Amino acid sequence: MTVVEIGEPQNELTQRQRWSHYFVLLYALVAVVIGINLRDAALNASAVYTNVEAGIRAQYPQRWLIDTDGDYIFRVRDMTRIGFKTTIQVATRPIARNTTVRNLVDSLTLDRSQTLAAYGVINTEPFMLPNEVEATAMTYTYVQSELNPYLQSLPTVIEGLDILTVEGDQAIIITFLSEVSQYEQTLPIFERFLGTLEF
Amino acid sequence: MNKRSPFLNVFSVRWNFSVGLVVLLVLVTLGTAAEPVHSQAALDLDRIQRATVFVMQARSVDDDLIITCIGSGTLVSRDGLLLTNAHNTVPNANCPGDVLIIGLTVFPGEPPIPRFRAEVIQADPGLDLALLRITRQVDGRLLPVGSLGLPFVELGNSDEVPLDETLTIAGYPGIGDDPVTLVTETVRGFTAEPSGGSKSWIKTGGSILGTMSGGGAYDQAGRLIGIPTTAPITRASPEAACLPLQDTNSDGLIDTTDSCVPIGGVINVLRPSNFARPLLRAATLGLDLAIVTPTRAPARAAAPPSFSRLFFASSERDGMPLDVVQRMPTGTTSVYLFFDYDNMTPETVYELRVTVDGIPRDVFGLSPVRWSGGTSGLWHIGGSADQPVWPNGTYIFTLFIDGISAAAPIVLLIGGGQDPSPQFSDILFGNNIDANGNLTGNGLVVGTGGIVYAKFLARSMTNGLRWTAVWYFQGAEVFRTPPETVWTDGVAETKVISVENPGGLLPGVYRLELYIEDRLSATSDFTVAGAQLSSATRIFSDLHFTTAASDAEARTAPPISSYSSGVETIYAVFDWEQIAPGTPWTMRWTVDGESFYQQTMPWGAAESGENFLVRLTSPGGISDGTYTVELLMAGRRFDAIVAAPIGIGQLPIDRFAEAGGIPLSGQILDAQSRSGIAGVTFVLVSEDFNASEFTEQWDQEQVYALAVTDRSGRFQLDRPLQPGAPYSVVIIAEGYLPIAADGIVVAADDDPVELEVYLTRG
Numbered sequence: 001m002t003v004v005e006i007g008e009p010q011n012e013l014t015q016r017q018r019w020s021h022y023f024v025l026l027y028a029l030v031a032v033v034i035g036i037n038l039r040d041a042a043l044n045a046s047a048v049y050t051n052v053e054a055g056i057r058a059q060y061p062q063r064w065l066i067d068t069d070g071d072y073i074f075r076v077r078d079m080t081r082i083g084f085k086t087t088i089q090v091a092t093r094p095i096a097r098n099t100t101v102r103n104l105v106d107s108l109t110l111d112r113s114q115t116l117a118a119y120g121v122i123n124t125e126p127f128m129l130p131n132e133v134e135a136t137a138m139t140y141t142y143v144q145s146e147l148n149p150y151l152q153s154l155p156t157v158i159e160g161l162d163i164l165t166v167e168g169d170q171a172i173i174i175t176f177l178s179e180v181s182q183y184e185q186t187l188p189i190f191e192r193f194l195g196t197l198e199f
Numbered sequence: 200m201n202k203r204s205p206f207l208n209v210f211s212v213r214w215n216f217s218v219g220l221v222v223l224l225v226l227v228t229l230g231t232a233a234e235p236v237h238s239q240a241a242l243d244l245d246r247i248q249r250a251t252v253f254v255m256q257a258r259s260v261d262d263d264l265i266i267t268c269i270g271s272g273t274l275v276s277r278d279g280l281l282l283t284n285a286h287n288t289v290p291n292a293n294c295p296g297d298v299l300i301i302g303l304t305v306f307p308g309e310p311p312i313p314r315f316r317a318e319v320i321q322a323d324p325g326l327d328l329a330l331l332r333i334t335r336q337v338d339g340r341l342l343p344v345g346s347l348g349l350p351f352v353e354l355g356n357s358d359e360v361p362l363d364e365t366l367t368i369a370g371y372p373g374i375g376d377d378p379v380t381l382v383t384e385t386v387r388g389f390t391a392e393p394s395g396g397s398k399s400w401i402k403t404g405g406s407i408l409g410t411m412s413g414g415g416a417y418d419q420a421g422r423l424i425g426i427p428t429t430a431p432i433t434r435a436s437p438e439a440a441c442l443p444l445q446d447t448n449s450d451g452l453i454d455t456t457d458s459c460v461p462i463g464g465v466i467n468v469l470r471p472s473n474f475a476r477p478l479l480r481a482a483t484l485g486l487d488l489a490i491v492t493p494t495r496a497p498a499r500a501a502a503p504p505s506f507s508r509l510f511f512a513s514s515e516r517d518g519m520p521l522d523v524v525q526r527m528p529t530g531t532t533s534v535y536l537f538f539d540y541d542n543m544t545p546e547t548v549y550e551l552r553v554t555v556d557g558i559p560r561d562v563f564g565l566s567p568v569r570w571s572g573g574t575s576g577l578w579h580i581g582g583s584a585d586q587p588v589w590p591n592g593t594y595i596f597t598l599f600i601d602g603i604s605a606a607a608p609i610v611l612l613i614g615g616g617q618d619p620s621p622q623f624s625d626i627l628f629g630n631n632i633d634a635n636g637n638l639t640g641n642g643l644v645v646g647t648g649g650i651v652y653a654k655f656l657a658r659s660m661t662n663g664l665r666w667t668a669v670w671y672f673q674g675a676e677v678f679r680t681p682p683e684t685v686w687t688d689g690v691a692e693t694k695v696i697s698v699e700n701p702g703g704l705l706p707g708v709y710r711l712e713l714y715i716e717d718r719l720s721a722t723s724d725f726t727v728a729g730a731q732l733s734s735a736t737r738i739f740s741d742l743h744f745t746t747a748a749s750d751a752e753a754r755t756a757p758p759i760s761s762y763s764s765g766v767e768t769i770y771a772v773f774d775w776e777q778i779a780p781g782t783p784w785t786m787r788w789t790v791d792g793e794s795f796y797q798q799t800m801p802w803g804a805a806e807s808g809e810n811f812l813v814r815l816t817s818p819g820g821i822s823d824g825t826y827t828v829e830l831l832m833a834g835r836r837f838d839a840i841v842a843a844p845i846g847i848g849q850l851p852i853d854r855f856a857e858a859g860g861i862p863l864s865g866q867i868l869d870a871q872s873r874s875g876i877a878g879v880t881f882v883l884v885s886e887d888f889n890a891s892e893f894t895e896q897w898d899q900e901q902v903y904a905l906a907v908t909d910r911s912g913r914f915q916l917d918r919p920l921q922p923g924a925p926y927s928v929v930i931i932a933e934g935y936l937p938i939a940a941d942g943i944v945v946a947a948d949d950d951p952v953e954l955e956v957y958l959t960r961g
Binding site for chain 1: 314340345913932937
């Protein structure tokens, strides 16, 4: 008995074709990696802020608006963000020799409760700065409302994080503010900032 | 109406990202400019209306705020300084509130909306001016410093306002339920008072409602040149106008048993804005001045305020009448009503009503206003500068205090020719008289000595005419010429008389009255104070600036001629001699020639002494500038120094002080959905930089103004654009392609610019 197999002829890939496929996949992978790297480089690009007088140096996200004309050493804001502009700020305030971080927390609470609506401290806990300086982290929330009386905006809930540390006769207050819904997403930016902060 | 936008010729757009992408989108629909209510190049009515605020004084009662007084006000700085009246803001018997609520016109054509709270930071109760600063949100929360960017107006020079100038008056005509209203008025004259000179008041018609008091009057260039002012008379007066607004007694009804809000009558005078300049200057520099040396007002028996000895004069000099008249000729433009006052306070409200041939004429009177003089003395209301002609007729002048007639009406006849009656006039005083018959001294203040000479003019006198001279000291008669005294100098045009006390004339305020046939013909007050030198009077001496750690040390600290920047306290120190208690004196402080403090007050220290101490402070450091102190008596300067530069010796430039320019606002929309995008950042880059430079550095110092859109995509820059300056614009929002543009220029005659910008998702 003769068995006849009927079917399409098999097109075996040549070795060259196989390698071509491998290379295409490899190129695509490399392109994705490069793209991711480029994106990360763009998103994580930083600018350097140096203040010799205050003895502070830090890298902050590039294209954030820097402002040194307030009651802080410097402040940077992400002006591209819709709604509340995510903010990082470094400020100092003079303290007495026997002032503790607890006193500082109370003082900030008193001050902010005069100006910020629904201000409340969520928690305070010890915090170790990347440069091995001991600090205290204070998390809080408040409601931000439009100050321009001619514009109408809904109030926004803001979550803030203060890193408080005492350096000689002054307290250093490193602040991160973000809309509460974006807080977890944007916190890594602040953590990178802390990693570069020198004082 | 569409108009050519300054944004049409813009786009040299550069946007550099580190990844090398150049992404830009130019999809801007431009060109619709907001139409002001009435389009005028110089008179920006939209800005005036937005800068006009509604002021409510309220009293805290348990958890409620009871409105006690209302009025209007005007924003005069972007950070929330506002100018208004003192009578409805500074707590007093009529307005006892402790909270000031500020309402703004948020939507044109609609009533004001309470947005903020304010505090009084400078006030002059007599001039009825107060400068408030917005410090809190309406719920009581403090505003962060520098967080406000409100529309405001600049003060003009009210001395330059001519007769018949057309003015625009802005204010709230109701009790908070009406929109801001603009009224056109004409300058009908000027009213003189001793406290403010020949232009103490600008007279207008009577079409301004009392609740518009505290608002603004603007010239054709849109500058604030006056504050419509009337003070509600005391609630006890039968003429008091008062409206109950709230159920203050909690009986479930709002009726006459509830506390009411005084609303005043109609306004026919404006307080010139130049009177507010010292308050504004002191407020913007944060200056606080205090007299450290203990002073005490002379004790007086409690008595109601009163007016007496009313008479008319055709002219005045340094607050003293040059003559006394009963009638005046046709074509008269200069009329002064003089009278004595006693027991007056800055809270006393006085008023002048005038009838002409029996018909009330507001234009010749003065609506109820606060008292701006001292406790007692000689006062006048009138005017000669830029006055219209007074028509012929019989004028009856009646003075009122708190709505009640305060003295018998006095009649003045105007018409016919010059009065030919014998007349004395132009009294001057001095300690000495030279060989030519000239007095030495300054005419109204003479040093303590044994004798005082008075020189006066005589007209149409004939020998044998009986005349009398009566001398007073501190209100009590001390000498009178014998009753049989008759004129023996023939047609002489001047005469000199004197009063003498061998033991020396006591320091204080004196008065001379001259009568012809029992008719008062001339009168003048003069002050005896200080030591009489050969040709001058020394009252104040050794005036100098100094610095010290405490008030006590400042009295003996050496003089200092300059200060370094940042000094928080400086002192002025001087000696004085022979000043009777209660004698009016004036202290004026200026910085770079601009007054920030001027106060006339009764002398309250010892008669003579050393190291009178005045302290000037500013908690954040006194601003750089050249500071000057002047000491005056009866309008004469007796000592002054111009030698206290601080820092660079001149005031720093306030880059936000310019109110002029073209306002820019608009809306940013999604190009696809055509709905507004909230939270978009609109950056106007300063003329010194372009968009590319800004997007490389992202530095706030390069920003001229910045705005973020609200929930409907609307934005509004808090600084107006300056004509001719080339700005750049950067618009950014996450999820949308950014826009950048250079070379944006507005012209001086542009209307407010309203933009409509479409962003494309990307």
